[in-house]
Amino acid sequence: MSAFVSQLKKKSYHIRKTVLEMCVKAGTGHVTSSLSGIDILVALYYGNILKFDPANPEWKKRDRFILSKGQASPALYAILADLGYFDRKELDKFAQKDGKFGVHLQKDVPGVEITSGSLGQGFGIAAGIALGAKMNKELYLVFTVLGDGECYEGSVWETAMFASHNKLNNLIAIIDRNYLCVTDFTENLMELEPMEDKWSSFGWEVCRINGHSFEDILDALSTVRSRRSGKPLVLIADTVKGEGIEYLSNIPLWHGVAPKENEADLCRTDLERRYNGE
Numbered sequence: 001m002s003a004f005v006s007q008l009k010k011k012s013y014h015i016r017k018t019v020l021e022m023c024v025k026a027g028t029g030h031v032t033s034s035l036s037g038i039d040i041l042v043a044l045y046y047g048n049i050l051k052f053d054p055a056n057p058e059w060k061k062r063d064r065f066i067l068s069k070g071q072a073s074p075a076l077y078a079i080l081a082d083l084g085y086f087d088r089k090e091l092d093k094f095a096q097k098d099g100k101f102g103v104h105l106q107k108d109v110p111g112v113e114i115t116s117g118s119l120g121q122g123f124g125i126a127a128g129i130a131l132g133a134k135m136n137k138e139l140y141l142v143f144t145v146l147g148d149g150e151c152y153e154g155s156v157w158e159t160a161m162f163a164s165h166n167k168l169n170n171l172i173a174i175i176d177r178n179y180l181c182v183t184d185f186t187e188n189l190m191e192l193e194p195m196e197d198k199w200s201s202f203g204w205e206v207c208r209i210n211g212h213s214f215e216d217i218l219d220a221l222s223t224v225r226s227r228r229s230g231k232p233l234v235l236i237a238d239t240v241k242g243e244g245i246e247y248l249s250n251i252p253l254w255h256g257v258a259p260k261e262n263e264a265d266l267c268r269t270d271l272e273r274r275y276n277g278e
Contacts, residue, residue: 005214011082012042013275016244018078018091020267023258026095028103032242032254034075036178036211037145040237043217044143045079049224051140054084057110063140064113064129068122069147069176070105071256077101077109085111120153122146123173127163130171130232141224145174149181151192157202163232164203171232172224173204176211178241182255195236204234211237245270 015038023029044050044065053059067076074094081088086109093099101109104117113129116122126144133140150156163171177195179186186192199206205227209216220235227233242249247266248259259267 008039008042008046008214009275011046012039013244013271015042015075015078015082016271016275017268018082019074020245020259020264020271022074022078022091022094024261024264024267025092027258027260028095028256029074029258030071030103030256031074031245031258032180032248032251033069033147033178033256034072035243035245035248036239036241037069037072037176038075039212039214039239039243040145040174040176040217041075041079043214043221045083047214047218047221049218049221050143052083052111054080054111057085061138061140064126064142066113066116066122066126066129066142066144067105068116068120068126068144068150070116070118070122071103072145072147072176073101073103073105073117076105076112080109080111083111085109119147119150120155120159123150123156124159124162126173127159127166127168127171130163130168131166133170134166134168141170141172142168143172143174145176148175148177148179148186148192148195151175151195152181152190160199160202160204167230168232169227169230172221173232173234174211175234175236176239177236178239180241180250180252180255182252184252199234199236203231205229205231206234206236208236208238211239212243244274246274 107115130142
């Protein structure tokens, strides 16, 4: 394991720990939805992929990051606080009356581009921003992370067609493919596979990766600024809902539920074992 990947793994551990404590204290929050996507977000923000400036959140040349699965707001809030977009103390008041941050992602948080959480909307906004960048001859890229459950929304496929038709090769979508929705596994509810074939048929360049492998994620994005393809790019990132905490992993009804204090110790133990026992 390279020293750089080792650093990213340590960062993922600390972000997961922060997310868990935020949600336990608040008594709410989408813990498992956040955990499945944390490695993706860490790779983007700490892996030299995204261009951004915490001291100037509105920097014109920044890449735009759209978290379409806005229920995973704790993961992004924790990262933005860690990067210095706002005081870490704000995380202690997550989803509380005297706090600034609600359960779903909010635009008024420094570093957040849009309010999201209503499934499928963030992806459409990301495509619109990408088109605007093309029209204005701006060179920034637009990255968006979707939940696989979002892919049941018709608006997602309308946007996929729109992006392909307009040759939005400055748009990169990442599907957090954790195979779970609110009440059951996706393939029991309505099959989403074969995902590669679906996205390819809508005119996208497709790459399937392990969404918990920093090597996979960084390799897939290493040439994102020099791509010659005119197609938008989608990464289908296979993940585990609840990754890092075995007690919560791959159990449908943990969606949108924070562990109670008596369960939190089990989660903390799992997290320590997963990252510090290796």
